[in-house]
Amino acid sequence: MSNTDRSAIRQPGLTELLPPLTEHEALVEANRCLYCYDAPCTHACPTHIDIPRFIKKIATGNLPGSARTILEANLLGATCARVCPVQELCEGACVLGAEHKPIMIGRLQRYAMDYAYSRNVPMFHAAAKTGMKIAVIGAGPAGLSCAGELAKLGHSATLFEKRPLGGGLSTYGIIVLREPVDIALAEVEMICRFGVELKTGVEIGRDVSFSALRSNYDAIFLSVGLGATPALGIPGEEYCIDGLEYIEQSKIDRDKLQVGRQVIVIGAGNTAIDCATIAKRMGAERVTMVYRRTEQEMTAYPHEYEFIKKEGVEFRFLTQPVKIVADAGNVAGLECVRTELGSVDLSGRPSPRLVPGSEFVIPADQIVKAIGQEKPSLAASLGIETQRGFIKVDDDYQTSMPGVYAGGDCIRSAGAASTVMAVEDGKLAAGAIHRRLTAAAVPAGVL
Amino acid sequence: MADLSINFAGIRSPNPFWLASAPPSNSGAQVHRAFEAGWGGAVWKTIGAPVLNVSNRYGAWHYGNQKMLAINNVELISDRPLDLNLAEIRDVKRHWPDRAVIASAMVESTPEAWGDIVRRIEDTGADGIELNYGCPHGMSERGMGSAVGQVPEYCEQITRWVKSAASIPVIVKLTPNITSIVYPARAAVAAQADALSLINTINSIVGVDLDTFDITPNIGGKGGHGGYAGPAVKPIALNMLAALGVDEVVSRAGLPISGMGGMSTWKDAAEFLLLGATSLQVCTAVMHYGFRIVEDLCDGLSNWMDAHGFAAIADFRGKSLPRISDFKDFDLSFRAVARIDPAKCIRCDLCYVACNDTAHQCIDLIAADGSRVEPHTYDVRSNGKNDAIHTRPQPRVREEDCVGCRLCYNVCPVEHCIEMVELPPCQPSVTWDQLSKSQREVTESWDAMERYREEHGIHIH
Ligand SMILES: Cc1cc2nc3c(=O)[nH]c(=O)nc-3n(C[C@H](O)[C@H](O)[C@H](O)COP(=O)(O)OP(=O)(O)OC[C@H]3O[C@@H](n4cnc5c(N)ncnc54)[C@H](O)[C@@H]3O)c2cc1C
Ligand SMILES: Cc1cc2nc3c(=O)[nH]c(=O)nc-3n(C[C@H](O)[C@H](O)[C@H](O)COP(=O)(O)O)c2cc1C
Ligand code: SF4
Ligand code: SF4
Ligand code: SF4
Numbered sequence: 001m002s003n004t005d006r007s008a009i010r011q012p013g014l015t016e017l018l019p020p021l022t023e024h025e026a027l028v029e030a031n032r033c034l035y036c037y038d039a040p041c042t043h044a045c046p047t048h049i050d051i052p053r054f055i056k057k058i059a060t061g062n063l064p065g066s067a068r069t070i071l072e073a074n075l076l077g078a079t080c081a082r083v084c085p086v087q088e089l090c091e092g093a094c095v096l097g098a099e100h101k102p103i104m105i106g107r108l109q110r111y112a113m114d115y116a117y118s119r120n121v122p123m124f125h126a127a128a129k130t131g132m133k134i135a136v137i138g139a140g141p142a143g144l145s146c147a148g149e150l151a152k153l154g155h156s157a158t159l160f161e162k163r164p165l166g167g168g169l170s171t172y173g174i175i176v177l178r179e180p181v182d183i184a185l186a187e188v189e190m191i192c193r194f195g196v197e198l199k200t201g202v203e204i205g206r207d208v209s210f211s212a213l214r215s216n217y218d219a220i221f222l223s224v225g226l227g228a229t230p231a232l233g234i235p236g237e238e239y240c241i242d243g244l245e246y247i248e249q250s251k252i253d254r255d256k257l258q259v260g261r262q263v264i265v266i267g268a269g270n271t272a273i274d275c276a277t278i279a280k281r282m283g284a285e286r287v288t289m290v291y292r293r294t295e296q297e298m299t300a301y302p303h304e305y306e307f308i309k310k311e312g313v314e315f316r317f318l319t320q321p322v323k324i325v326a327d328a329g330n331v332a333g334l335e336c337v338r339t340e341l342g343s344v345d346l347s348g349r350p351s352p353r354l355v356p357g358s359e360f361v362i363p364a365d366q367i368v369k370a371i372g373q374e375k376p377s378l379a380a381s382l383g384i385e386t387q388r389g390f391i392k393v394d395d396d397y398q399t400s401m402p403g404v405y406a407g408g409d410c411i412r413s414a415g416a417a418s419t420v421m422a423v424e425d426g427k428l429a430a431g432a433i434h435r436r437l438t439a440a441a442v443p444a445g446v447l
Numbered sequence: 448m449a450d451l452s453i454n455f456a457g458i459r460s461p462n463p464f465w466l467a468s469a470p471p472s473n474s475g476a477q478v479h480r481a482f483e484a485g486w487g488g489a490v491w492k493t494i495g496a497p498v499l500n501v502s503n504r505y506g507a508w509h510y511g512n513q514k515m516l517a518i519n520n521v522e523l524i525s526d527r528p529l530d531l532n533l534a535e536i537r538d539v540k541r542h543w544p545d546r547a548v549i550a551s552a553m554v555e556s557t558p559e560a561w562g563d564i565v566r567r568i569e570d571t572g573a574d575g576i577e578l579n580y581g582c583p584h585g586m587s588e589r590g591m592g593s594a595v596g597q598v599p600e601y602c603e604q605i606t607r608w609v610k611s612a613a614s615i616p617v618i619v620k621l622t623p624n625i626t627s628i629v630y631p632a633r634a635a636v637a638a639q640a641d642a643l644s645l646i647n648t649i650n651s652i653v654g655v656d657l658d659t660f661d662i663t664p665n666i667g668g669k670g671g672h673g674g675y676a677g678p679a680v681k682p683i684a685l686n687m688l689a690a691l692g693v694d695e696v697v698s699r700a701g702l703p704i705s706g707m708g709g710m711s712t713w714k715d716a717a718e719f720l721l722l723g724a725t726s727l728q729v730c731t732a733v734m735h736y737g738f739r740i741v742e743d744l745c746d747g748l749s750n751w752m753d754a755h756g757f758a759a760i761a762d763f764r765g766k767s768l769p770r771i772s773d774f775k776d777f778d779l780s781f782r783a784v785a786r787i788d789p790a791k792c793i794r795c796d797l798c799y800v801a802c803n804d805t806a807h808q809c810i811d812l813i814a815a816d817g818s819r820v821e822p823h824t825y826d827v828r829s830n831g832k833n834d835a836i837h838t839r840p841q842p843r844v845r846e847e848d849c850v851g852c853r854l855c856y857n858v859c860p861v862e863h864c865i866e867m868v869e870l871p872p873c874q875p876s877v878t879w880d881q882l883s884k885s886q887r888e889v890t891e892s893w894d895a896m897e898r899y900r901e902e903h904g905i906h907i908h
Contacts, residue, residue: 027512028512031511031512032512034795034797034860035797036795036796036797037795037796037797037799037800037822038796038799038822038823039795039796040794040835040836040839041835043825043829043830043834043835043838043839044830044831044832044834044835044836045830046830046831048827048830059511087832088831088832089830089831089832092831092832092835092836093831093832093835093836095793095794095795096793098793099793421830424830428827
């Protein structure tokens, strides 16, 4: 199935923002790359794709080679090409960035990936089977990457995914403007094609016990991501919509998505910006983002903030929601209090203090909360050591439980969580698992 | 404002820029428009023997984002009726008395054919005749073009025929498809040609189609060598121009030379003039961008002349010729090393890989703490623009090991980032020629060479 055949899931106003590069644009851009040696863009990419090599191959017309170069370092090259915060990563380090425009690395990567997917170019051959079995829990970017790398090495990897579709947040969480669902699903299919088994609708801990996995597999990789949006803890919260669900509906359950006329989004991270984008593009007249600190402390990337301002979204900084005002069971507004910034708190940012007597109500008929995700719950229930609520791993991505590894958002206790970081975790963990399983001393079946 | 006008063997033109004999000068209407745009002259597309042309007659050589670094063609001389061309030449010259209008000719190699074409050209009022001894394809198979230009005796014979018939200046256009350009030029001098022009196009096959295996361009399933011209050939043209300028026989004769081959900017033009050209001809650059390029050719050249205090072209024509020398006369004690300006360097490391893989391994990568590091040594867990930018080492030349080969200077993408710095010589000034006379054994025996080096502290890396 080609990428464009699956456009049924796409909606007007919510389609991929950037068009693919034309052949001419790609060639001109590829030829502009200097082909740096030991290039800084490669260093900056968390998966260290050999960027000058793949770009040079576009320039020489060797597109299968270009795609293979990308996938050798990053099996989720098609997703990453679209969703990576390239300004902070590869493109941010491009030597042409200082005086000229950096090379459009992400879009060239997409060009090569689109080529490979549209032609089903065979990319890898699995090595001879080793007979080792690995269970990978969660089919998001970390899990897919780990399972795919293990399969390349000849191990049998089984992905357990509680949702009906694989892809994790690429499928359910990243807005269509950046990545259409069909791209994420094609990537899942590609990884399954080189021998990974995907079992969807299976939640470990509910449908299958963790201990059953431990006795049946030679190693386990936890790539469970994070949880739902946490509670705000304010009166009227039941009227509030969960931002992650809002995005999910906009992607795969359009009929269920209801967008208000006056929408408030609580939060100022990248997810909040995504929610505001959906509201604005799906017909809301007025979209306001409410955040208790200032634009200096927002966790959204600067380029995302610039984008949402251009979309016409308004901001209320130094504003703390205290209550959702309802009228006859319908949302009528958000009651807020002004804040001032005080001393620096645990997150390293100045903590907001309420200004007494400054209450006011912002009228709204829909309120969406996007204030992050809950910490992974599985770890605690299994008795695995955690760090600030995230699963704790050593340099080899091994948890406190021998033979049980983890990677992706569920271990990212510091720094910005992103798809490409999850992919790298999966890849490095696969390497560590492989080393462990092929070291002679470990008898099969014993963790 | 500098004076750009020239007097070329009696042919005057307000500036040195002429359309070369080629498609841009194929018809009266085109030459009219070229003159309106400011061209100082035009050498008409070669007229003469009857021909038929083919489609797909132009191929091109592209490199990276640069289209048509060179063109390749299997076009013959003009395929328009001879009388029509002659009538248009007459018309153009009448309209443009101040411009140089030169007819290029190529006919069968007989005195009658040449005598006849010379008379008909003179009838038009044209300012001069250029003899096309260069066309490397098609015409040469019929004993014309480069078949003449490659044999000095033919070149001399035909030029004599033309000279005996002509009263207007005769320019002999040379082919570069020859071992030494000097011999046909001397032949033209011997036959009392009034001027020379060079270069015509170079034999070439521009490519092969990787899907069909056809030769590019594909002419009905066939293809073959064609004439190569455009920016890529400029260095070859400059070399041939200089070779004539330093040849005793040719330079003593003092014929003006019309230089061409790869000229596309006023800088190229100034180089041709500095190496002795009097008029300049352009074809490929006009085929790429149109007649309008003459504006900057004139403007840029004039501004450059003003900046250097040259009032007229004669003030600097040939000024660089005395610097042309042979290797044996180069000063072996001359020393330069590469030096990188870290403030300009963007750390692409292209100099590093070029020097390390293919030159003398004398560029180091220096970390912030001053230590030397190897490439590709960052930790796999390190990523993001800040890590990549702030931990990136700075290339630095180990000057004591640098032989000054200048490779890094050539590959560096940043203007003036690498400079070749001249160092005081570590041995007395000497040329190979002097050495082979004063210490012959040094130039003949490796052992003697070794001793010579030790004596003078010359280290080979
Ligand atoms: C709204 C939003 C927008 C984002 N936009 C970007 C972006 O533009 N660019 C970017 O780089 N990053 C973005 N991110 C972050 C990025 O999506 C994550 O960093 C990445 O998906 C992490 O991958 P993962 O595999 O660790 O986790 P996830 O993608 O969350 O995948 C975890 C998977 O595990 C499954 N699972 C959990 N528990 C179990 C269980 N017990 N049994 C079976 N399956 C289980 C889940 O269903 C899920 O499919 C965004 C995140 C969000 C929320
Ligand atoms: C398509 C084409 C046709 C040409 N036809 C002629 C010709 O008829 N007579 C001639 O003397 N030279 C001809 N030339 C050679 C040019 O006059 C000129 O010598 C050569 O192209 C080098 O100059 P350039 O690099 O500016 O193109 C032709 C060149 C080209 C590209
Ligand atoms: S994976 Fe992401 S960070 Fe790495 S090169 Fe591709 S777009 Fe850039
Ligand atoms: S840093 Fe920029 S120019 Fe250099 S290789 Fe990377 S993309 Fe190309
Ligand atoms: S080639 Fe030039 S810009 Fe690049 S690293 Fe070397 S000196 Fe710096």
